[in-house]
Amino acid sequence: MHPPRAVTGSVVTMSGRVILFGATGYTGRLTAEAMTRAGLAPVLAGRSEESLVDLVADLAGLGPIDRAPTWRRADVADPSTVRALVEGPDDVLVSTVGPFADLGHPALDAAVAAGCAYVDSTGEATFIRDVFETAGPRAQHTGARLLTAFGYDYVPGNLAAALAIRDAHDTASGPVTVEVGYFVRGGMGLSSGTRATAARTVRQPPPALRNGRIGPARGGVVTFDVDDQRLDGLPVGGSEVFALPRLDDRVRDVGVYLGWMGRWTRAAHVAGGIVSAAARVPGVGSLIGSGMRRAGGSATGQGPSASERAGSVSVAVARTLDGVGRELSRARVEGPSPYDLTAELLAWGAAMLLTRQETSPGALGPADAFGLAALESGCADIGLVRVP
Numbered sequence: 173m174h175p176p177r178a179v180t181g182s183v184v185t186m187s188g189r190v191i192l193f194g195a196t197g198y199t200g201r202l203t204a205e206a207m208t209r210a211g212l213a214p215v216l217a218g219r220s221e222e223s224l225v226d227l228v229a230d231l232a233g234l235g236p237i238d239r240a241p242t243w244r245r246a247d248v249a250d251p252s253t254v255r256a257l258v259e260g261p262d263d264v265l266v267s268t269v270g271p272f273a274d275l276g277h278p279a280l281d282a283a284v285a286a287g288c289a290y291v292d293s294t295g296e297a298t299f300i301r302d303v304f305e306t307a308g309p310r311a312q313h314t315g316a317r318l319l320t321a322f323g324y325d326y327v328p329g330n331l332a333a334a335l336a337i338r339d340a341h342d343t344a345s346g347p348v349t350v351e352v353g354y355f356v357r358g359g360m361g362l363s364s365g366t367r368a369t370a371a372r373t374v375r376q377p378p379p380a381l382r383n384g385r386i387g388p389a390r391g392g393v394v395t396f397d398v399d400d401q402r403l404d405g406l407p408v409g410g411s412e413v414f415a416l417p418r419l420d421d422r423v424r425d426v427g428v429y430l431g432w433m434g435r436w437t438r439a440a441h442v443a444g445g446i447v448s449a450a451a452r453v454p455g456v457g458s459l460i461g462s463g464m465r466r467a468g469g470s471a472t473g474q475g476p477s478a479s480e481r482a483g484s485v486s487v488a489v490a491r492t493l494d495g496v497g498r499e500l501s502r503a504r505v506e507g508p509s510p511y512d513l514t515a516e517l518l519a520w521g522a523a524m525l526l527t528r529q530e531t532s533p534g535a536l537g538p539a540d541a542f543g544l545a546a547l548e549s550g551c552a553d554i555g556l557v558r559v560p
Contacts, residue, residue: 188262188288190522191215193246193254193279194269196223198363198475199293199323202515203268204241205234210519212526213239214266217246217257251278261287261315262529264522268292272299280307280318287315287533289525293514295325295366297378297409301386304414308535318535322521323514326410327538328488329354329428331551332503333412334539335558337420339501340492346422347492347500352412353396353405355431355487356510363475363511378409381426386413394429396489398504405429415537419544475511484509486556507556516554524550 190207194200195216207214208231216224224243231241246253248269255278258265265288267279272294283290284307294300303320311318321327329352340347380389389407396403410428417423476484486509491502507513524542525531531541538547551557 188264188526189213189215189259190264190266190526191217191244191257193217193257193265193267195243196220196227196473197268198473199511199514200268201227201473202511203266203293203518204231206515206519207522208235208239208241210523211236211239212519212523214241214522215257216241216243217254218243219245219247221245248275248278251281254278255282255285258282258286258288262526264289264291264525266291266518266522268518270294270296272296277302283318284311284314284316287311289317289319289522289531291319291322291518291521291525293323293325293518294321295323295408298376300409300411300414301379304411304535305386312534315533317525317531317533317541319521319525319538319541320535321411322538323517324354324486324510325514326352326354326412326428327517327551328486328505328507328513328556329410329412329490330415330538331547331556332488332490332505332558333416333426333492334419334544334547335503335505336490336492336501337416337423338544339503341420343494343500345494345500347420348422348495349425349493349497350412350416350423350427351394351396351491351493352410352426352428353394353398353403353431353489354408354429355396355398355403355405355489357485357487357506358483361476361480366475378407378428379413380407380409380428381413381417381424384417384424389427391427394427396429396431396491398487398489403431405431411537414535415540418537418540476509481509481512486510486513504559505551505556506559507551507554513554513556517551517556520550520554 190212192214195204196218218224228241246257265283269275273296300321333350333352337347377388379386393404393406408428408430412428413426416426486507489504492500
């Protein structure tokens, strides 16, 4: 697999700006590098002035000399500082500040209020659902365009599923069920932010689409065939649940599954179910949450090195089924490591929103935001491509 490439195209000259909130975190720094290489001249925002100054210095020379990043201080503890980042509806606010259920709403609310574009890197089911069901309707009134979970979580699965849905479009029954699986080949360490998110979300049952309605995922582990291997995935709450039915109104069931843990996936699913059930007992949930946060560690901004990431390949598989469970189509995409892929996708999504002001307002999925052709082409530019 080739290393990720920077966003292609001419330097953006629109009147709006790209603001990256959470720039000094692990994912934030990778995204700042991708944006700078793309010539987006991002405004880097975070809590620590010292860290922001150091980051601007570190980025020197990565992009055009006349498109250097600048910085602004902002803190979720003072939402007014986050609102002040946005100057008008032409801006694009990108957030990598998580866990999003705890820390993500100031940026989301600021974008909705300003009517500007918004992109985030969350993988948290509860926050994704809030974007689509609560913030989305408000954004339609203000003109804001909201792209949540625009990284490894969950663009690859949206792309693979959109391709599979397209392939099944002319079948007799059409695609009724879509199942999406996420895997990583080559192994990969987790960032401090990912560990903190996992500690928070393990207590909550993920959503799924069943018979056209959003509700808790039912059933257990699902198995996908990948290169003559049978890989297990446990249910997670991806944006596909909300976005895919927009691509074909015959889609009634959508499930998203994560298979990072290999042969331990089934055991992890059982353990997660026990924790989730226990967390619903009054008084127990807070104890579980605090214990898992301590287990996740307190260091922030830490994650796998470039050499560690180089050995990882992101894999997403999607299949469509008819109304009686017969497979109609399947598609698989592969790309750079999850963290490199997330950074490049955030930079590409920001550039697209900056230059495509005609994108419809509201909460959007990757394919309905830009169209499948543009999404497939943009992903290919950064190394996320369909494979046999």
